[in-house]
Amino acid sequence: MIKHLKTYMLMLALLLTGAACTDVIDVELPEGEPLLVVDGWIYDTPGPYTITLSTTAPYFGNAETPRVTGATVRIADNEGFTEELIEVAPGKYQTQNIRGKVGNTYTLSIDYDGESYRAVTNIKPGVTVDYLTYEFKEESGGMDEGYFLKFFGQELETEGDHYHLRMYQNDQYLSEPGQLIFVSDQMVDGNYIHDLQLNWEPFSLNDKVKLEMLVITEDTYQFLLELSQQINNGGMFPNPIANVRTNVVNTSSEGKKAAGYFAGASIDTIEGTISAESGVINR
């Protein structure tokens, strides 16, 4: 709920002056040294799991950042199983055998450019989505007409649960910064969640809908929160520009730092098609 606060604040400010404006400007930025960036997940669903390694690049650019090739990448679990990942494409390292399991801890280790890095995460017990509903709505309150989806399901009884929701429209992940959804159970612990609106940009008739509901660790939630603050900045009450946290650490405290995140999660998926004026998407 607090997530949308800033959007409203900005709209209020715009309303008020009618003169506020944003434009793209030229800024001279220094270039920092390249650091290793880790991007990867491990789930409780069958693999293979992919870890993407890249480096930071000068801020301004319009191409992909450099991929890291030739690194040694391993994932170990707390049951004593270790596996080295295979580089299937430049910077893309894949598992073959390891299978994520709820309750286990996973350590990612990377040897690259004479440095060793570690990242640790774990997989939290999962949750089940009951069903989704959809309904056609006329244009209102600044939102275009179209279909809006709502969520129904039981929040876990335990305290301190965190979730990451991924929406797909016709198999396309909704990847805009404003569509990054992550929630904590702080205000809803143990409640039956109903009528929770999932999308702010409408879907269309016959669209395929998919929702992945991930249970994530508290630290991953913090990571997503900070990420969201940095990729959705601006307006009258901007967040201070700051580095997003990382769980990738150099095994030597004097060594080069790294960025990015290796996260574990359990996943529940629900999918269906919008086929009427309103309806239900069941499991």
Next chain:
Amino acid sequence: MNLKKTGLLLVLTLLYFTAAAQQKFTVSGYVKDAANGEDLIGVTVYVQELKTGAVTNQYGFYSLTLPQEVYTLTFSYIGYVPQQTKLNVNQNHTLNIQLSEESDQMQEVVVTAERPDANVVSTEMSANTLEIKTVSKMPALMGEVDIVRSIQLLPGVSSVGEGATGFNVRGGSIDQNLILLDEAPVYNSSHLFGFFSVFNPDAVKDVKLLKGGIPAQYGGRLSSLLDVRMKEGNAKQLSVSGGIGTVSSRLTVEAPIVKDRSSFIITGRRSYADLFLKASSDPELNNNTLYFYDLTAKVNYKLDDKNTVYLSGYFGRDVAGFGDDFGTDWGNATGTIRWNRLISDKLFANFTGVASRYNYSLGIPDGAEAFKWTSHIINYSGKTDFSWYLNPSNTVNFGASAIRYQFSPGKISVGSESIYNGMEMDQQNAVELGIYADDEWTVSDKLSVQAGLRLSHFRYLGGTTVYEYAGVDGDSKAPVNPKEYGKGETVSQYTNPEPRFSLRYSLDHRSSLKFSYNRMAQYIHLISSTTAASPWDIWRPTTNNIKPELADQVALGYFRNFRENTVEASAEVFYKDMQNGVDFIDGAETLLNEHLEGELLYGRGRAYGLELFAKKSKGLLTGWVSYTLSKSERKIAGINNGEWYNAKYDRTHNLSVVALYDLNERWSLSSNFSYATGVATTFPNGRYEWGGYTVPHNTLGVRNNYRVPAYHRLDLSATLAGRKHPGRKWESDWVFTLYNVYGRKNAFTVYFRQNEDNPKQTEAVRFALFGSVIPAVTYNFKF
């Protein structure tokens, strides 16, 4: 030890002067405005023969104790015709004076009697007084006469951006300003997120900003005192005034209740942009609400020559909403009761009781996500202040104060359908006590000194579970050692002696050197996680974890007047050291967080600079030029690798030029020009990709390493006074304003994002609140 010595010295000094007083008589009284009976604050009472004098206090009272003799007393006040009186002081006299405003025709008359100017003579430095008459002629955003914005044109004052809440004084944060409205603290000085200030200009008599050398009477904030005094109300006759502006309309009624004994003023203001929204056929607009209003009222009653009672109140509110999706409102409310008592013609006492509240609510009115979140800070305080006009060389001020605070950091209430749980965070309670004494001592013709001590004491009270926090600076810390404290039980307490000292040394009758030192302690802190403060920020008391903030400031100044005191100029340098400043870790959750203290960081701050100021207050052309060269830095473990970094509002250069020109009897013109170095901000030196997003990154982990582009703006306004008809009371004028004349897109923020269409493409974006010139028209009337 120091404390004892100072106290002893004070007592000895007093004894000495008491013993030395022989055959002396006291002349005392009130100075008022002849037209409406308003008390005049800061009138110079000058004794020609002794080349010494006094200044009227906040209630227009003065007292002079003189050896038996015939004296010439001159009462002078800027914008008023001076009055000279010959008086044979052979007994105690009560001499009440009424001064008349200068009319336009008289402006060129130069008063020949030699009288020094307060700017050069008083020990006060780092102080600026704004006459409301001047403020109301200055160009204002959308024509809304604004005290807080006017203050930002003074030396040493900056802000994080136009349209941001509050102001920053000498490198201090916005919560370090003690804003008093008739002695009541105001916790949020802004309407509509910072666009306008909460003070209705029609209700304000006098505004004074003290940035250093703060007298012992005041405490509780590190950086400044903004003392806003309300009008008492016309004691002579009924007067109605008002205005119709682009944003709001105002109406003021003032009148005597019992002539020359009691009067009242009531004034209100409401914005009406929302009425236009409602009228719009666009459903995106007409569902929305956005308005503010405020109401100010004051009554005074003169019981007899020795006793006056004042009752004043303020209530202001902002309301904003987006249909059924979102609603919020916030505002201040204050109430003050004061009793001035003249215990003797040498001892003036003031007793004050104050209640003040700031609260807000925020929520979604309907549906599954319905909730309402409320938060407040309330304080009740009582204080008593004495001024003892011992002799012409010594005025002793002393008193005591007590403040009771209640903080409600957050409460969530929900409807039955809501998916949210209700909750209420524990209230926090605290008490702040202060005692003080100081002496304004004219040592010789050349030297005068004001020295004093304030002793402050703060108790954080129980009624809640108290934690300590363990962990690494820069990361969220875990609560440990929970401990229950009963209601009223003291969790932690702090005592701080706060020495205050100012000195003036006259070089000649037109110039002086001044020096001041003050230590200030601050026990309440505004926690704001965004770079510009928002109405939803939370005030927190000092606790077992949050320590009192302390500041030591020294300032040195050269003051000189030119052209018969019509131009006053000053140059000041200052250095301020601040301890226990509060900041927070990256990604801190400041709202509804029971363990907020685990996300806070504490550190040092320092600010230093040079301030130049020249003001011309007489003639057809009036105005001022203000220039500040300064630096404000912070050093906090866990931020910027533990190194010093620029405060957000650090602005190296800050220039303001304000000019008002009377073209002829009807037209007057005015202009503001401001230039300031852009605010400090963190820029990335790299980017990376994660999950398909492009993320800005600074590989060095530094904070505020860059500047947004420099800020500059020109505003113009023209006032057309209505024709005056002899014998008719009706007066009116039109004010035409152009804000941001050349339409500069001043960056409020510069931020970085991936291009909307191509996430691999990165760009720097400037957000400007005002991208074009903003015209406005206001019509004012009075009868």
